[in-house]
Amino acid sequence: MDGNAPDFAAASRAALADPQLRGNFRRAMDGLMSKRAAQFADAGEWTGVRALAASVRLRALSKLPELLEKLEETCTRNGITVHWAATTDEANAIALDILHRVDAKLVVKGKSMVTEEMHLNAVLEKDGIEVLESDLGEYIVQLDGTMPSHIIMPAIHLNTKQIAHLFKRKIKDAESREDAAYLTDLARRVLRAKFQAADVGMSGVNAAVAETGTLCLIENEGNGRMCTTVPPVHIAFMGLEKVVEKLEDVPPVISLLPRSATGQPITTYVNMISGPRKDGEKDGPREVHLVILDNGRSSIYADPELRDTLRCIRCGACMNHCPVYTKVGGHAYEAPYPGPIGKILVPQIEGLAKRGAMPHACTMCNACVEICPVKIPIVEIMGRLRVEAVKPGGAVKDGGAKASRTEAMVWSGWAAMNASPTAYRVATLAMSKLGNAAPSSLPLLKEWTNVRTKPRFAGRTLHDLARAKGVPDV
């Protein structure tokens, strides 16, 4: 394991040892799965809307460069200032430039995964700028000094009791009450004061419409809208894949997203931002900026197989349905995007030297593929990343970083045995006769037998039985 590489195995062990955490996730994910299932009870409707949303995303990706140019043009025409960032450092520098120019002291931020990817909060804090997460879940996580454990429900790992304790410790005059209504009200009071005082509001983007220069942002709390309308300056951040071609492409995306994510038919707030306050208008920000981040996405885009990664609409349904994620929770991944989509997106963004182990944290059960509303072949891409992790010269950054001569020899030996009927016969005969004598303390067997009995080799193989029973072989 590299010195700087996150250690998923160790982090997941810690998560598994925490019964409270496991209980929180199991309950939450079971609930989300059944709510989603209720939304898509009609298989025909699901098939149709899913095909439509997938085609919207595919069409957008098929002409991505053209649509991004168009988006810049229409946004600019609407009075939105468009910035391009090749790296997260560049994106952070763009944000800091704007903040310095308006002499910002306080920033309120709506949920944005891209700014998690940029570690923007840390950059701002280092610069002496206060940044407050305004989405309730994000606010809780920020108070707790951790990171989101889910892309839609950042504080899903905590229950009411834990949040009550956190608020009591961190918020002045908080009462010790394990009461969701009280806690929400408490957070609202803190946040309202900050919205009024903030110099800049920041948000993400769920879909950016090239045709009209409209930034779409969906949310449940209205706090996102506070961020985009109350402060005098609004900065929106998006990965370059978030563009869609036309306004009519938006409804399928924003209909499938909450239904897939939380099982809601629609979110409470659908914001369509089409520019700063115009002359004569009474509210809205004076300036609107859009920061479009690449951070490795253009090289994902360049490979026709990997490109499907960029279809993602960030609904998090793959996490909710992933049996691995459900067991360990999002923090174990130590990545801005956890779960199945994280296992394919993060290694492509950050490289296989750091993240080459991530695609292996998966049983390839395909539950994520089954429910992905835009039909991303997650498991196929995972397989491709497993290949590139051990084979230099591929399309993904740091290809071959996980190459191991020992592992290669094991597979080569395995192939030699299975590619020759004679070798196979000798090897299986030996295993059938001697395999059961292998001590449970052998490395791989030891891991297996921690919770299971040792697999027992049958005395005779199926090959033997079939031959003995006269089953023809040609």
Next chain:
Amino acid sequence: MSAIPKPTRVYYFGTCLVDLFFPDAGMAGIELLQSQGLTVVFPQGQSCCGQPAYNSGYRADALKVARAQLELFPGDDPIVVPSGSCAGMMKKHWPDLFRGEPDEAKAVQVAARVWELTQFLVHVLDVQLTDKGEPVRVTWHASCHAQREMGVVEEPKALLRQLANVELVELKREKECCGFGGTFAVRHPEISAAMVGDKVADIEGTGAARVVSGDCGCLLNISGALEAGAKAARGQHIAQFLKERIHGR
């Protein structure tokens, strides 16, 4: 499911796990097919579908092993596999594995003839089973690849429901992976243990004496955990279970 006319002859691909750990289940599958009047051919040259290396990122090694199977199934006869996972590898992934190779067309032709055992019993043979066994309560474990790669969901349950003395109680989380995942079980033993732990609890909740499955990877995992945990339920491959029921033991 595009059913085909009932053939007189089929090939049987036993899979390496069946070969080594569950040969009786493998034989039971052959006998079920024979009992429907079919000639079953078991090519002795067969070994493995190549999935372990394929999923581990060693595609060249997987190709070498898959290629060694290609010539064993000449003609047009269907190839029946008592494993959803290996059937899925052959049917869905062989065409990808052989893409651009000189024998790609052959691989595609072979892949198209692959059937998972219960799928074949139901859709092609339309078997009618007579139960001669004692009353028993069982539950069904669906392997991930059987359900999501081969589309086998209802077939095994339909077969179990044909048995008059078998009470089938479905798992609460039937679709959830048992945590085997090939090398996953040893790469991430703690997570795998937690997953099979949830599966075992679900099985216990049904009160079933047996958990029946069509995949030996899952069975190694689940049966091993049931035994290690001294649970009452036992795992069994569906072929062997069906064979026992129709023979009355």
